[in-house]
Amino acid sequence: MLRFAAIGIDHGHIFDHVKGLMRAGAEFVGYCPQTSIPGLMDTFAQTYPDTPQIDRETLLADESIDIICTAAIPRDRAGIAIAAMRAGKDVMSDKPGVTTFDQLDDIRKAVLETGKIFSICFSERHCVRSAVKAGKLIADGAIGTVIQTIGTGPHRLGQSRPDWFWKRDAFGGIIVDIASHQIDQFLFYTGSTKGEIVTSQVGNFANPQAPEFEDFGDLVLRSDKGTGYVRVDWFTPDGLPTWGDGRLTIMGTKGYIELRKYIDIAGREGKDHLFLVNEKGVEHIDCSSEELDYFRQFSADVRERTETAMSQDHVYEVCRLSLEAQTRATNISPKA
Secondary structure, three states: OOEEEEEEEOOOHHHHHHHHHHHOOOEEEEEOOOOOOHHHHHHHHHHOOOOOEOOHHHHHHOOOOOEEEEEOOHHHHHHHHHHHHHOOOEEEEEOOOOOOHHHHHHHHHHHHHHOOOEEEEOHHHHOOHHHHHHHHHHHOOOOOOEEEEEEEEEOOOOOOOOHHHHOHHHHOOHHHHHHHHHHHHHHHHHOOOOOEEEEEEEEOOOOOOOOOOOOEEEEEEEOOOOEEEEEEEOOOOOOOOOOOOOEEEEEEOOEEEEEEOOOOOOOOOOOOEEEEEEOOEEEEEEOOOOOOOHHHHHHHHHHHOOOOOOOHHHHHHHHHHHHHHHHHOEEOOOOO
């Protein structure tokens, strides 16, 4: 049985990692209680009361631990991952796995030196059942060859955020922090191994009290397989009964798919709504029972040294494109 531990409990996505790995049959053996969000740690400790709290260095030194998962402050994830790999562990990181090009270079070197896996759990694909179903429909030819994706990632700002949330060097910028999800989806659904950024822009429209923050970003990218548009923001209104109306439209040569991941504002209950339109007609598919296969595949990759969950090159390319789009982005914030 694989054994895993958590270092870096600064984002709620850590719950997805732990739950997913446990469902895949791995044993959760400990976590470092250091956090920037005490309330999150309290909830985590209440959720896993039988799992011991152990300091970071002890977890890294434990040769019986196979995997370290992390949802630390974004700027700290690469450092934790590198330390874990050099200690003989494979890594599952929350997105973004890196916030600078230097970190990406360091991750590449650590993977090459250690032979360990650096995987990023892109939760808006890996933990969304309708996104998994879309991949299977595309593989079966339901919409022909995919030539475009249009992905949106709106988020609710909320009332309470830690200090690092507002600091550019800590969160990496809105494209790195959020749009890496949609860049991952573009590469995956179009079957692209490489891409290029056509244009990108970011802005701070409603948070002047935090001048380093970005509450809007969008970009256009393309590959030799297709083109994509991405928009991300922090403007989910309080009236929406969930944190964001995340959507994805996937256009193929013989039809298209629309995902309403977390809510259908047309009134259907629940989440994970998929709409398939092709030569056979229009179909709504409830994907709530679709299996999430990333954690099972990742666990198999750890045991067998394979790349079934996601290739290492795919991880690098998502990181590279996200960093490039962020670095090149035109700032369209309103002038004071």
